[in-house]
Amino acid sequence: MTDASAPSPGRPHEILANLGDLTRKVRIAQRGTWFPLLLFAVLTLGAILANRFTFSIRTIPCPVSHTPVGAGPSCVLTRQGMPGYWAGGLVLAYAATAFFYLRRSRSRGVGTPIRPYVLTGIAIAVLFGATAFLGTPQTPPGPTIDFWGLHLNPHAGATMLLERFTGTAASIGVPLLVLSWVERNRALLLFTLAYLALELAPINTGSWIAPSSPWSALPHLAIPAVFLLLGALGFARTQQRSQRTTS
Protein backbone atom coordinates (compact mmCIF):
# COMPACT_ATOMS: atom_id res chain seq x y z
CA MET A 1 0.00 0.00 0.00
CA THR A 2 1.29 3.46 -0.78
CA ASP A 3 2.15 5.97 1.91
CA ALA A 4 -1.01 7.99 2.46
CA SER A 5 0.86 11.22 3.19
CA ALA A 6 3.19 11.06 0.19
CA PRO A 7 2.99 13.97 -2.21
CA SER A 8 1.45 13.45 -5.64
CA PRO A 9 3.69 11.21 -7.69
CA GLY A 10 4.19 11.84 -11.38
CA ARG A 11 4.91 14.84 -13.53
CA PRO A 12 2.80 18.01 -13.14
CA HIS A 13 0.92 17.46 -16.37
CA GLU A 14 0.08 13.89 -15.28
CA ILE A 15 -1.29 15.25 -12.01
CA LEU A 16 -3.39 17.81 -13.90
CA ALA A 17 -4.61 15.08 -16.27
CA ASN A 18 -5.71 12.97 -13.26
CA LEU A 19 -7.58 15.95 -11.85
CA GLY A 20 -9.26 16.37 -15.22
CA ASP A 21 -10.39 12.72 -15.11
CA LEU A 22 -11.88 13.20 -11.63
CA THR A 23 -13.69 16.33 -12.79
CA ARG A 24 -15.17 14.41 -15.74
CA LYS A 25 -16.31 11.63 -13.38
CA VAL A 26 -18.20 14.18 -11.25
CA ARG A 27 -19.77 15.84 -14.31
CA ILE A 28 -21.04 12.50 -15.60
CA ALA A 29 -22.60 11.76 -12.20
CA GLN A 30 -24.27 15.20 -12.14
CA ARG A 31 -25.86 15.06 -15.60
CA GLY A 32 -29.50 14.19 -16.11
CA THR A 33 -30.07 15.99 -19.41
CA TRP A 34 -32.61 13.50 -20.75
CA PHE A 35 -35.20 14.45 -18.14
CA PRO A 36 -35.80 18.14 -19.06
CA LEU A 37 -35.71 17.21 -22.77
CA LEU A 38 -38.40 14.58 -22.21
CA LEU A 39 -40.57 17.07 -20.30
CA PHE A 40 -40.23 19.66 -23.08
CA ALA A 41 -41.12 17.04 -25.70
CA VAL A 42 -44.27 16.06 -23.77
CA LEU A 43 -45.18 19.73 -23.24
CA THR A 44 -44.75 20.50 -26.96
CA LEU A 45 -46.81 17.45 -27.97
CA GLY A 46 -49.50 18.54 -25.50
CA ALA A 47 -49.53 21.97 -27.15
CA ILE A 48 -50.74 20.32 -30.38
CA LEU A 49 -53.93 19.27 -28.58
CA ALA A 50 -54.20 22.58 -26.71
CA ASN A 51 -53.99 24.45 -30.00
CA ARG A 52 -56.48 22.13 -31.67
CA PHE A 53 -59.13 22.52 -28.98
CA THR A 54 -58.71 26.29 -28.56
CA PHE A 55 -58.93 26.96 -32.29
CA SER A 56 -61.55 29.54 -33.23
CA ILE A 57 -62.49 31.53 -36.31
CA ARG A 58 -64.14 34.93 -36.06
CA THR A 59 -65.31 37.31 -38.71
CA ILE A 60 -64.49 40.87 -37.75
CA PRO A 61 -64.70 44.26 -39.47
CA CYS A 62 -61.50 44.86 -41.45
CA PRO A 63 -59.24 47.77 -40.58
CA VAL A 64 -59.43 50.40 -43.33
CA SER A 65 -55.85 49.78 -44.50
CA HIS A 66 -56.59 46.02 -44.83
CA THR A 67 -59.74 46.27 -46.92
CA PRO A 68 -58.91 45.25 -50.45
CA VAL A 69 -60.56 47.30 -53.16
CA GLY A 70 -63.86 45.71 -54.15
CA ALA A 71 -63.82 43.26 -51.22
CA GLY A 72 -66.35 43.05 -48.44
CA PRO A 73 -65.81 44.94 -45.18
CA SER A 74 -65.12 41.82 -43.06
CA CYS A 75 -61.89 39.94 -42.25
CA VAL A 76 -61.40 36.42 -40.90
CA LEU A 77 -59.49 36.23 -37.61
CA THR A 78 -58.20 32.82 -36.50
CA ARG A 79 -57.00 32.30 -32.98
CA GLN A 80 -55.58 29.27 -31.22
CA GLY A 81 -53.45 28.40 -28.20
CA MET A 82 -53.70 29.16 -24.50
CA PRO A 83 -51.13 31.58 -23.07
CA GLY A 84 -51.61 29.88 -19.69
CA TYR A 85 -50.72 26.47 -21.13
CA TRP A 86 -47.12 27.40 -21.95
CA ALA A 87 -46.47 29.61 -18.93
CA GLY A 88 -47.94 27.12 -16.46
CA GLY A 89 -46.51 24.08 -18.24
CA LEU A 90 -43.01 25.54 -18.38
CA VAL A 91 -43.01 26.57 -14.71
CA LEU A 92 -44.18 23.05 -13.78
CA ALA A 93 -41.51 21.51 -16.04
CA TYR A 94 -38.74 23.57 -14.40
CA ALA A 95 -40.02 22.76 -10.90
CA ALA A 96 -40.12 19.03 -11.79
CA THR A 97 -36.59 19.25 -13.22
CA ALA A 98 -35.31 20.89 -10.02
CA PHE A 99 -36.95 18.14 -7.95
CA PHE A 100 -35.50 15.42 -10.22
CA TYR A 101 -31.96 16.83 -10.06
CA LEU A 102 -32.12 17.28 -6.26
CA ARG A 103 -33.23 13.67 -5.76
CA ARG A 104 -30.48 12.45 -8.07
CA SER A 105 -27.95 14.59 -6.25
CA ARG A 106 -28.92 12.98 -2.94
CA SER A 107 -28.88 9.44 -4.31
CA ARG A 108 -25.58 9.83 -6.18
CA GLY A 109 -23.77 11.84 -3.52
CA VAL A 110 -22.80 14.86 -5.61
CA GLY A 111 -24.18 18.39 -5.57
CA THR A 112 -26.13 19.76 -8.48
CA PRO A 113 -25.42 22.92 -10.51
CA ILE A 114 -29.04 23.15 -11.67
CA ARG A 115 -30.07 26.41 -9.95
CA PRO A 116 -29.08 28.89 -12.74
CA TYR A 117 -30.94 26.74 -15.28
CA VAL A 118 -34.16 26.55 -13.25
CA LEU A 119 -34.10 30.27 -12.36
CA THR A 120 -33.49 31.29 -16.00
CA GLY A 121 -36.24 28.96 -17.17
CA ILE A 122 -38.83 30.18 -14.67
CA ALA A 123 -37.97 33.85 -15.31
CA ILE A 124 -38.37 33.42 -19.08
CA ALA A 125 -41.57 31.38 -18.66
CA VAL A 126 -43.13 34.07 -16.45
CA LEU A 127 -42.07 36.81 -18.89
CA PHE A 128 -43.34 34.72 -21.79
CA GLY A 129 -46.68 34.20 -20.04
CA ALA A 130 -47.04 37.88 -19.14
CA THR A 131 -46.22 38.94 -22.71
CA ALA A 132 -48.70 36.45 -24.13
CA PHE A 133 -51.48 37.63 -21.77
CA LEU A 134 -50.80 41.32 -22.31
CA GLY A 135 -50.12 40.89 -26.00
CA THR A 136 -53.36 39.06 -26.79
CA PRO A 137 -54.99 41.63 -29.05
CA GLN A 138 -58.58 42.51 -28.32
CA THR A 139 -58.79 44.67 -31.39
CA PRO A 140 -58.67 43.63 -35.05
CA PRO A 141 -55.16 43.29 -36.48
CA GLY A 142 -53.75 46.57 -37.76
CA PRO A 143 -51.04 47.33 -40.28
CA THR A 144 -48.37 47.04 -37.53
CA ILE A 145 -47.74 44.75 -34.56
CA ASP A 146 -47.24 46.40 -31.19
CA PHE A 147 -44.26 44.64 -29.61
CA TRP A 148 -43.28 46.29 -26.30
CA GLY A 149 -44.03 49.70 -27.77
CA LEU A 150 -42.34 48.99 -31.08
CA HIS A 151 -44.61 49.14 -34.11
CA LEU A 152 -43.35 46.37 -36.35
CA ASN A 153 -44.34 45.40 -39.85
CA PRO A 154 -46.03 41.97 -39.50
CA HIS A 155 -44.79 40.83 -42.92
CA ALA A 156 -41.11 41.74 -42.39
CA GLY A 157 -38.70 38.81 -42.06
CA ALA A 158 -37.17 40.27 -38.87
CA THR A 159 -40.61 40.55 -37.22
CA MET A 160 -41.43 36.93 -38.07
CA LEU A 161 -38.04 35.82 -36.68
CA LEU A 162 -38.66 37.85 -33.51
CA GLU A 163 -42.11 36.28 -33.14
CA ARG A 164 -40.66 32.79 -33.48
CA PHE A 165 -37.85 33.57 -31.03
CA THR A 166 -40.15 34.96 -28.33
CA GLY A 167 -42.14 31.72 -28.44
CA THR A 168 -40.86 28.33 -27.36
CA ALA A 169 -37.43 29.00 -28.89
CA ALA A 170 -36.57 31.41 -26.08
CA SER A 171 -38.44 29.71 -23.25
CA ILE A 172 -36.93 26.27 -23.96
CA GLY A 173 -33.79 27.04 -25.97
CA VAL A 174 -32.21 29.74 -23.80
CA PRO A 175 -32.47 27.76 -20.52
CA LEU A 176 -31.05 24.71 -22.36
CA LEU A 177 -28.05 26.86 -23.34
CA VAL A 178 -27.63 27.71 -19.63
CA LEU A 179 -27.90 24.00 -18.76
CA SER A 180 -25.21 23.11 -21.30
CA TRP A 181 -22.97 25.73 -19.68
CA VAL A 182 -23.53 24.65 -16.04
CA GLU A 183 -23.13 20.99 -16.98
CA ARG A 184 -20.15 21.79 -19.25
CA ASN A 185 -21.99 19.63 -21.77
CA ARG A 186 -20.80 20.23 -25.35
CA ALA A 187 -23.21 17.66 -26.81
CA LEU A 188 -26.14 19.50 -25.23
CA LEU A 189 -24.83 22.82 -26.56
CA LEU A 190 -24.80 21.43 -30.12
CA PHE A 191 -28.22 19.85 -29.63
CA THR A 192 -29.65 23.16 -28.35
CA LEU A 193 -28.20 25.12 -31.27
CA ALA A 194 -29.80 22.62 -33.66
CA TYR A 195 -33.09 22.95 -31.76
CA LEU A 196 -32.96 26.75 -31.99
CA ALA A 197 -32.22 26.54 -35.72
CA LEU A 198 -35.24 24.26 -36.11
CA GLU A 199 -37.50 26.62 -34.14
CA LEU A 200 -36.30 29.75 -35.92
CA ALA A 201 -36.34 28.33 -39.45
CA PRO A 202 -39.41 29.50 -41.37
CA ILE A 203 -41.61 26.51 -42.20
CA ASN A 204 -44.15 27.20 -44.90
CA THR A 205 -47.00 24.72 -44.51
CA GLY A 206 -49.61 26.80 -46.32
CA SER A 207 -49.55 24.55 -49.40
CA TRP A 208 -50.64 21.39 -47.52
CA ILE A 209 -52.37 22.72 -44.37
CA ALA A 210 -54.56 25.79 -44.81
CA PRO A 211 -54.00 28.57 -42.24
CA SER A 212 -57.71 28.30 -41.41
CA SER A 213 -57.34 24.60 -40.47
CA PRO A 214 -57.49 23.71 -36.75
CA TRP A 215 -54.32 21.64 -37.35
CA SER A 216 -52.34 24.48 -38.94
CA ALA A 217 -49.87 24.60 -36.01
CA LEU A 218 -49.18 20.84 -36.16
CA PRO A 219 -45.89 20.88 -38.14
CA HIS A 220 -44.52 23.82 -36.11
CA LEU A 221 -45.00 21.82 -32.90
CA ALA A 222 -44.59 18.21 -34.03
CA ILE A 223 -41.13 18.68 -35.59
CA PRO A 224 -39.47 20.23 -32.48
CA ALA A 225 -41.36 17.78 -30.21
CA VAL A 226 -40.00 14.76 -32.10
CA PHE A 227 -36.53 16.34 -32.12
CA LEU A 228 -36.68 16.84 -28.31
CA LEU A 229 -37.98 13.30 -27.82
CA LEU A 230 -35.15 11.82 -29.88
CA GLY A 231 -32.69 14.02 -27.96
CA ALA A 232 -34.05 12.75 -24.62
CA LEU A 233 -33.65 9.13 -25.78
CA GLY A 234 -30.15 9.77 -27.13
CA PHE A 235 -28.92 11.54 -23.98
CA ALA A 236 -30.49 8.88 -21.73
CA ARG A 237 -28.66 6.10 -23.58
CA THR A 238 -25.35 7.97 -23.69
CA GLN A 239 -25.48 8.93 -20.01
CA GLN A 240 -26.41 5.38 -18.99
CA ARG A 241 -23.42 4.06 -20.96
CA SER A 242 -21.00 6.66 -19.50
CA GLN A 243 -22.13 5.86 -15.97
CA ARG A 244 -21.57 2.15 -16.53
CA THR A 245 -18.07 2.91 -17.83
CA THR A 246 -17.05 5.17 -14.92
CA SER A 247 -18.54 3.04 -12.11
Next chain:
Amino acid sequence: MTDQADQHPVTGLDDVVHQRVRLGILTIAHQARRVEFGFLRTALELTAGNLSQHLAVLEKAGLLHVEKGYEGKRPRTWLALTPTGHQALQDEVTHLKRLIHQIEQGNSAP
Protein backbone atom coordinates in the same frame (compact mmCIF):
# COMPACT_ATOMS: atom_id res chain seq x y z
CA MET B 1 13.96 41.18 -1.71
CA THR B 2 12.65 38.37 -3.90
CA ASP B 3 9.51 38.82 -5.89
CA GLN B 4 6.98 35.94 -5.61
CA ALA B 5 6.92 35.64 -9.38
CA ASP B 6 10.67 34.99 -9.40
CA GLN B 7 10.37 32.05 -6.97
CA HIS B 8 10.40 28.54 -8.37
CA PRO B 9 6.79 27.24 -8.55
CA VAL B 10 7.76 24.22 -6.41
CA THR B 11 8.24 26.49 -3.39
CA GLY B 12 4.61 27.58 -3.68
CA LEU B 13 3.18 24.05 -3.45
CA ASP B 14 1.34 23.44 -0.19
CA ASP B 15 2.14 20.06 1.41
CA VAL B 16 -1.41 19.71 2.75
CA VAL B 17 -2.90 20.18 -0.71
CA HIS B 18 -0.17 18.65 -2.88
CA GLN B 19 -0.91 15.09 -1.90
CA ARG B 20 -2.51 12.75 -4.42
CA VAL B 21 -5.63 11.81 -2.43
CA ARG B 22 -6.17 15.24 -0.86
CA LEU B 23 -5.80 16.96 -4.21
CA GLY B 24 -8.38 14.51 -5.57
CA ILE B 25 -10.77 15.28 -2.70
CA LEU B 26 -10.44 19.02 -3.26
CA THR B 27 -10.96 18.64 -7.03
CA ILE B 28 -14.09 16.52 -6.63
CA ALA B 29 -15.53 18.77 -3.91
CA HIS B 30 -14.86 21.83 -6.09
CA GLN B 31 -16.66 20.39 -9.11
CA ALA B 32 -19.50 18.77 -7.15
CA ARG B 33 -20.10 21.78 -4.82
CA ARG B 34 -21.21 19.22 -2.18
CA VAL B 35 -20.03 15.64 -2.17
CA GLU B 36 -21.00 12.64 -0.12
CA PHE B 37 -18.42 10.46 1.64
CA GLY B 38 -19.46 7.34 -0.31
CA PHE B 39 -19.00 9.03 -3.70
CA LEU B 40 -15.49 10.17 -2.73
CA ARG B 41 -14.56 6.70 -1.49
CA THR B 42 -15.67 5.08 -4.76
CA ALA B 43 -14.19 7.76 -7.03
CA LEU B 44 -10.80 7.71 -5.29
CA GLU B 45 -10.83 3.92 -4.64
CA LEU B 46 -10.01 4.28 -0.93
CA THR B 47 -10.99 2.52 2.25
CA ALA B 48 -13.29 4.41 4.64
CA GLY B 49 -10.50 4.68 7.24
CA ASN B 50 -7.95 6.05 4.78
CA LEU B 51 -10.40 8.61 3.39
CA SER B 52 -11.39 9.71 6.92
CA GLN B 53 -7.72 10.42 7.75
CA HIS B 54 -7.33 12.68 4.73
CA LEU B 55 -10.62 14.44 5.42
CA ALA B 56 -9.51 15.12 8.98
CA VAL B 57 -6.29 16.75 7.68
CA LEU B 58 -8.23 18.95 5.25
CA GLU B 59 -10.84 19.87 7.86
CA LYS B 60 -8.13 20.76 10.39
CA ALA B 61 -6.46 22.99 7.78
CA GLY B 62 -9.79 24.78 7.30
CA LEU B 63 -10.08 23.72 3.64
CA LEU B 64 -13.13 21.51 3.98
CA HIS B 65 -16.44 21.78 5.79
CA VAL B 66 -17.93 18.50 7.03
CA GLU B 67 -21.67 18.15 7.58
CA LYS B 68 -23.04 15.00 9.21
CA GLY B 69 -26.69 14.07 9.05
CA TYR B 70 -29.20 11.33 8.36
CA GLU B 71 -31.22 10.37 5.34
CA GLY B 72 -33.97 8.26 6.80
CA LYS B 73 -32.10 6.00 9.21
CA ARG B 74 -28.90 6.07 7.15
CA PRO B 75 -26.07 8.29 8.38
CA ARG B 76 -24.63 10.49 5.62
CA THR B 77 -21.58 12.74 5.60
CA TRP B 78 -21.50 15.61 3.12
CA LEU B 79 -18.42 17.68 2.41
CA ALA B 80 -17.97 21.09 0.83
CA LEU B 81 -14.95 23.30 0.20
CA THR B 82 -14.53 26.41 2.32
CA PRO B 83 -13.49 29.65 0.56
CA THR B 84 -9.91 28.89 1.77
CA GLY B 85 -10.21 25.44 0.20
CA HIS B 86 -11.28 26.90 -3.15
CA GLN B 87 -8.35 29.33 -3.03
CA ALA B 88 -5.88 26.60 -2.04
CA LEU B 89 -6.97 24.41 -4.97
CA GLN B 90 -6.77 27.31 -7.38
CA ASP B 91 -3.24 28.18 -6.12
CA GLU B 92 -2.13 24.55 -6.46
CA VAL B 93 -3.38 24.32 -10.04
CA THR B 94 -1.71 27.67 -10.87
CA HIS B 95 1.61 26.42 -9.44
CA LEU B 96 1.32 23.16 -11.38
CA LYS B 97 0.65 25.06 -14.61
CA ARG B 98 3.63 27.35 -13.97
CA LEU B 99 5.76 24.29 -13.28
CA ILE B 100 4.69 22.73 -16.58
CA HIS B 101 5.45 26.00 -18.35
CA GLN B 102 8.95 26.14 -16.79
CA ILE B 103 9.67 22.49 -17.65
CA GLU B 104 8.57 23.05 -21.25
CA GLN B 105 10.67 26.20 -21.50
CA GLY B 106 13.64 24.29 -20.05
CA ASN B 107 13.18 21.50 -22.59
CA SER B 108 13.01 23.92 -25.50
CA ALA B 109 16.10 25.92 -24.36
CA PRO B 110 19.25 25.16 -26.41
